[in-house]
Amino acid sequence: MSPIIERYLPAAAAPRAARPATAVQLRHADRNLPRYTSYPTALAFQPGEGEAAPLDWFAGTRPEDVISAYVHVPFCRRLxxxxxCHTTVAHEYDRIDTFQRVLEREIDLLGRALGSHxxxxxxxxxxxxxxxxxPEHFLKLLRRLGDRLRLRxxxxxxxxxxxxxxxDAFVDALGEGGVTRASLxxxxxxxxxxxxxxxxxxxERVAAAAERLRARGVAALNFDLMYGLPAQSPENVAKSVELALRLRPDRVAVFGYAHVPWMKKHQVMIKDADLADVAGRWEQAEAADQALVAGGYIRIGLDHYARPDDPLARAAAEGRLRRNFQGYTDDPAPVLIPVGPSSIGHFREGFVQNAIATDAWSRAIAADELPLARKLPLSRGDRLRAAVIERLMCDMAADVGAICETHGAPADALDASLEKLDEAVRDGLCRISGRQVEIAEDARRLMRVVASAFDERLPIAQTRHAKAV
Ligand code: SF4
Known part of the structure; x- marks a missing residue:
């Protein structure tokens, strides 16, 4: 049995007793760190012209490339x-109507810009x-994407x-369009x-939605849950998880609320006095974890859980788990196409991001241009650091020397980063043997602390991130 399989099976079979964090764990949990849904993180993307030409990246897809696409719909009906997230409240449907027309045009531009795939x-x-x-506009967009991106x-x-x-009409449209997974x-x-x-x-509302989705053929359901919200406690977090599990979601993600009112103005509606401190947040996350493991779910990476028969759990057990902007995935595609304002794309050559503001995004498309606003060409160093960080975030282990060699670098290329882990090793967060790093199961919630040793851009960006827990 592979070490990765061994890592996952005991977690499902024998949940740990709930334990409060130690003072050492809390010291690490209080750090501001990225979630490492990508490396480099989006804060490193740069505007403007440069040597690398993202349009060439679109045209450079290869005939054997299976592609993925992320479509961002930047509207909600209340905040x-x-x-x-990047979203605004659309009080009138006219704005969304205009948006979907522009989106159709962007999908056409993408279809023309991509090379063979x-x-x-x-x-x-x-x-x-x-x-x-x-529902009508959703189906129209889905069919256009299916046609222009050649949905398999x-x-x-x-x-x-x-x-x-x-x-109900939207759920019916999801079924009619062949949607396979819904995240509630x-x-x-x-x-x-x-x-x-x-x-x-x-x-009752969520239960009715889950039932109707399944009845219309949307077989796989994900639930997103949160801790660290105002008035949350370990008890009410555990209760929410228990209620959620009655609806048998295939996957559950448990995210910590990031209180950054200096970046997201509407968060001033949340009073600091209603929020738990770092010790309280840890206990809430622990309560959710215990309830999910007791319910038979497998821990996946930092904050995801899946039923043992779910493809994500199988990918984790087989070492095929990937980190992406939505969290964790079993999608191995080398190319991610960005669709809609603020969407991020990923190519072998680097990252691109569409204009964030809907107006700027629309203007570019009206001029028959892809609405690319920022980019980051990847250096060899970025790629090997990204590979190490991804393995740590997915497997809680990385053979740093082997990853360096796979990327054409000497095995000792990241030794300076390994040395930065001295404190984490002393504090029991990870073990190092040769150039292999293994994160302790008790430090799962702190895996970002270990991953950050390989992040050479962290000093610039640190204050823009939320707490590690
Ligand atoms: S959290 Fe609320 S406001 Fe933000 S994107 Fe989701 S539904 Fe919209």
Whole structure:
């Protein structure tokens, strides 16, 4: 049995007893660190012209490349106070109507810009709330994407949904369009917490949404839950998890609320006095973890959980797990196409990001140009650091020397980063043997601390990130 399989099986079979964090763990948990959904992180992307030409990256896809696409719908019908996404409230449907027309044009431009490829295996609609679109517009966009990006018959089509505003007609459209996976933003079932974050959605509403989605053939369901919200406690977090598990989601993600009102102005609606300190956040995350493991879910990376038969759990057990902007995935595609404002694309050569503001994005498309605003060509050093960070975030282990050699660098290329782990080793967060790093199971929640030793851009960006836990 591989060490990775061994790592996952005991977690499912024998949940740990809930334990408060130690003083040492809390010291590390209080650091501001990226989530490492990419390396380098989006803060490193640069505007303007340069030597590398992203249009060549689109044209340079290869006939054997299976591609993925992320479609960003930047509208919601009301604002949740904790929101950290690129979205606005559309009071009139006219704005969304205009948006979907521009999006159709962008999809046409993308279809023309891409070189030959083997078709799209993953489409992911996020936002915002994709169900801010009308069912007719959603289906129209899905069909256009299917045509222009040549959706493969076995493709995964995943859609993030706001269950509070999910109409029966939209669920019917998801079924008609062949959507395979829906992610429901549940966050909490506690009515007091829901009121404090301006997101009222009773359990019955989510239960009805889950039932209708399954009845319409959307077989796989993900739930997003949160800790660290105002008035949350270990008890009400555990209760929300237990209620969520009654609806048998295939995957659950448990995200910590990032309180950054200096970047997201509406978060001032959340009072500091209602928020737990780092020790309290740790206990809430621990309560969610215990309830999920007791419910038979497998821990996946930092903050995801899956039923043992779910493809993500299998990918984790087989060492095929990948980190991406949505969290964790089993999608091996080398190319991610950005669609919609603020979307990020990933090519072998580097990252690109579309204009964030919907106006700037629309203007570029009206001029028949892809709305690319920022980019980051990847150096060999970026690639090997990204590979190490991804393995640590996915497997909690990385053979740093072997990864360096795979990327054409000497085995000792990242020895200076390994030396930065001295304190983490002393504090029991990880072990190092030769050039192999292994994160301790008790430090799973602190894996970003270990990964950050390989992040050579961290000193510039550190203050822009939320707490590690
Ligand atoms: S539904 Fe999601 S994207 Fe929209 S405001 Fe709420 S948290 Fe933000």
């Amino acid at each position: 949740c106070w904790y929101c950290g 083997a078709g799209a295996a993953h489409l992911h609609f996020g936002g915002g709330s994709p169900n801010a679109l009308s 018959p076995d493709a995964e089509v995943a859609v993030e949904l706001d269950p509070a505003l999910l109409s 933003g549940v966050q909490t079932f506690d009515p007091i917490v829901q009121e404090k974050v301006n997101r009222i959605q009773p359990f």
